[in-house]
Amino acid sequence: MPNLDSPQVIKVWDPFVRIFHWSLALFFTVAYLTEDDFEAVHFYMGYAISALIGFRLLWGIVGPKYARFGNFITGRDKVVSYLKSLLTGNAEHYVGHNPAGGMMVIALLLMLALTCFFGMTLLAIEGDGPLAGTFVTVFNEDLIEDVHELCANATLFLVFVHIAGVIVSSFLHRENLIRAMVTGVKKVVAKKDEGETYVGK
Structure with a gap:
């Protein structure tokens, strides 16, 4: 376990x-x-x-620096530029989520939220769940079931892309992102302006 008091880790x-x-x-x-x-x-x-998503939305506003959406949500140009730089092996290091990772966080939260919403809509059509008795009960059950399944499969696809991105980024940046999500820390090797450039080993 890294020593959190050491200047080599953040x-x-x-x-x-x-x-x-x-x-x-x-x-x-x-x-x-x-x-x-x-x-x-x-x-x-x-x-x-659904409860976890609600918590993450709140934590993305009031949580610490690297948990906040403002820290990793960037424009499309930055995401494209980062993805292109990965191909050259010269991508910039980020302490928190990189632009592509930030985009993936939002995509996963959105798709999971839609999956849960349409799942609860199915329950509501059957007269159960928190949305029972609301406007969603007018929807066609077969259609909603198909959309719910589509969203779940799309989420699974995003999960695989996310895992692939973690593997690629870990290899190119010579860091262990999975371990960082367990321990919460990364090694810092230099400082650049107000951000840190790091490599985790």
Whole structure:
């Protein structure tokens, strides 16, 4: 475990972000695998994911520096520029999320939110769940079921892209991003302006 008092490491991911990240990964996996055979578990996982999303939206506003959306949400040009720089092996290091990683966070939160919403809409059409009795009950059940499944599969696709991005970034930047999300720290090798350039080993 890195020494947090050492100037060679910097604390990046706070405990709440790390708990959110791994809990979301677990809950989505369970929800996806229990869609057909264990409906009660599937429903509760959906509620848990919804609660996590709500927490992350709040934490993205009031949380510490690297948890805040303002720290990693960038424009399209920065995302494209970063992705191009990855191909040359000369991508800039970021202490928190890089532009592509930040975009992935938003994409995953959005797709998970849509998956949960359409799942609750299905329950509402059947007269159950928190949306029962609302306007969503007028929707066609078969259509909503297809959209819910589409969103879930799109989320799974984004998860695979996310994992691939973590592997590529870890290799190119010579850092262990998975370990950083467990320990919460990364090694700092230099300082540049107000940000830090680092490499985790």
